[in-house]
Amino acid sequence: MSALYIFILATFLVSDISCRRFPVKNKSRQLFLSRRVVTDSREFDGGVLVDENGIISGIFTRESIDELTFEDDYTLQVIDGGDWALMAGVVDSHVHVNEPGRTSWEGYVTATRAAAAGGITTLVDMPLNSFPPTTSIENLKVKASTAREEVYIDVAFWGGIIPGNEMELQNMIEAGVIGFKGYLIDSGITEFPNVEKDELDNIFSTLNGSDVVIAFHTELPINAGNDTECENCEVPDPNLYSTYLASHPPEMELNAASLLASYIPKYDVHVHVVHVSAEGVIPILEAAREERIKAGSKRWRGGVTAETCHHYLTFSSEQIPPGHTEFKCSPPIRNITNKQRLWEYIKERRIDLIASDHSPSIATLKGPNFMTAWGGIASVQFGLSLFWTEAKARGLSLSTVSHYLSSGPAHLCGLQNRKGTLKPGLDADIVFFDPEASFVVTPDIILYKNKLSPYMYRVLTGKVMKTYVRGQLVYTDGIVIYKPQGHLLINYKALFNTTTAITPHEPQEFQLRNNNMLPIATNIAVPTKSQGDLQRNDNVPPNTRNSAGLIKPQGQLLINDNLLFDTTTSYPIMSRRLFRTYL
Numbered sequence: 001m002s003a004l005y006i007f008i009l010a011t012f013l014v015s016d017i018s019c020r021r022f023p024v025k026n027k028s029r030q031l032f033l034s035r036r037v038v039t040d041s042r043e044f045d046g047g048v049l050v051d052e053n054g055i056i057s058g059i060f061t062r063e064s065i066d067e068l069t070f071e072d073d074y075t076l077q078v079i080d081g082g083d084w085a086l087m088a089g090v091v092d093s094h095v096h097v098n099e100p101g102r103t104s105w106e107g108y109v110t111a112t113r114a115a116a117a118g119g120i121t122t123l124v125d126m127p128l129n130s131f132p133p134t135t136s137i138e139n140l141k142v143k144a145s146t147a148r149e150e151v152y153i154d155v156a157f158w159g160g161i162i163p164g165n166e167m168e169l170q171n172m173i174e175a176g177v178i179g180f181k182g183y184l185i186d187s188g189i190t191e192f193p194n195v196e197k198d199e200l201d202n203i204f205s206t207l208n209g210s211d212v213v214i215a216f217h218t219e220l221p222i223n224a225g226n227d228t229e230c231e232n233c234e235v236p237d238p239n240l241y242s243t244y245l246a247s248h249p250p251e252m253e254l255n256a257a258s259l260l261a262s263y264i265p266k267y268d269v270h271v272h273v274v275h276v277s278a279e280g281v282i283p284i285l286e287a288a289r290e291e292r293i294k295a296g297s298k299r300w301r302g303g304v305t306a307e308t309c310h311h312y313l314t315f316s317s318e319q320i321p322p323g324h325t326e327f328k329c330s331p332p333i334r335n336i337t338n339k340q341r342l343w344e345y346i347k348e349r350r351i352d353l354i355a356s357d358h359s360p361s362i363a364t365l366k367g368p369n370f371m372t373a374w375g376g377i378a379s380v381q382f383g384l385s386l387f388w389t390e391a392k393a394r395g396l397s398l399s400t401v402s403h404y405l406s407s408g409p410a411h412l413c414g415l416q417n418r419k420g421t422l423k424p425g426l427d428a429d430i431v432f433f434d435p436e437a438s439f440v441v442t443p444d445i446i447l448y449k450n451k452l453s454p455y456m457y458r459v460l461t462g463k464v465m466k467t468y469v470r471g472q473l474v475y476t477d478g479i480v481i482y483k484p485q486g487h488l489l490i491n492y493k494a495l496f497n498t499t500t501a502i503t504p505h506e507p508q509e510f511q512l513r514n515n516n517m518l519p520i521a522t523n524i525a526v527p528t529k530s531q532g533d534l535q536r537n538d539n540v541p542p543n544t545r546n547s548a549g550l551i552k553p554q555g556q557l558l559i560n561d562n563l564l565f566d567t568t569t570s571y572p573i574m575s576r577r578l579f580r581t582y583l
Ligand SMILES: [Zn+2]
Pocket: 094, 096, 126, 357, 359
């Protein structure tokens, strides 16, 4: 009997505590154990061995663990989850953090803490609704400078495509964006205009042959210029969800998907459709994919992919009460038949990934009018439980969950050799998930900034118990570990020159799919942060409360600083702190 086996047995017998540590010399290796190790293709009783650098070095069944010899290894840390499922961390490829510029909507601290509590180990930040939007290399620098000391999990970035920014794309690719997001319809954000049909050729040809993804908000306006007077028509009640739903029929999505599909044979670019709501989009994309593959494309899924989101898989339009605009999103939640069809596609593996489209805003932008309320649903903390609640009820497995929430998005982002599954050589991004537990969504457990949610007081099945990023514990038993330890998954060398300070926890190198990324210079002085830094007031985590239990300072300026300050300026590191919005 090996020393390791004796140790594991002793751990079981001594207590139900899930973590024991041998004397540690330096940073130790770790062995994560579970009766339910889940990959994207199977479940088994076994463990995951993680090296000193937080990289998975082996996957073992319970029997093969017993055969391993660790007798001389007194630094091995064994973390036994018992019956909790041991899964790869969730990769959420669609999150709107909104910092800087609209930090009152969401910031990096709050978004990444909520994500950690939800079992997400990597999120990809959308290029809007921050200000400035991520539509140029300079704006990406602003984003990354803002995020770099604030992230509790790993964060990658989408760039944005707007009319006329083609010259910026190459620089952003070299800096490590995973792809570009564009709109085919008004985004609602003036600084992020949509692209017109006649600009698509130019965009596709600019990115032709590159490894990055073009993602589109896939709706086209309908009836433009066709408004007719109607004297006897009743004005529909804007507080009814049906009024909003009627204004965004499925044809808007189908027309846009067909438009994109018409470019797929002409250009070698990965096209991704974000947040599919109308089920009819999927067959359109499948036909385009089939053509691509027939033509010899070796891209993942033929370079034609689609995601849908938790709200389309949880709700149907019939359930949405009048005036409850926390359910408003674009494209809209559709009827029960549409929802059931989306689930059929999931069972048949005809959708490629699931994302949150976490898109928060402040309460004053909502109100009861569906036609004027800001659209967007916040859910980054609950995606794993939301999907499992519905998937379990339909008899799907945890492997299916891992396929859609971790492996699929990692592939989309080009992170499949680093993230998204349990495999030797990948980052030890690990979640212990209790699939049998349930909990109620209440305001006091929500960690993202604006506690507006269509899921409020809903009972969810499956609870995230512990989250590890690269082997480091970031969330346990309701508590987010204080210190931000996340990495930005960018190419620092290309984005910042080497005289820029690099904080100790940032990666020394990062290689996405571009092969032109270089290691970063090390041993550079890190500037210390002022303790009295007033900018922290909108992002202070709860465990920095002072002895009186109060967070200081908490006041907000009741102004619109986007209008008050000149926000066209690229923010220097100090002045940007003033720009955080307090609408
Ligand atoms: Zn979005």
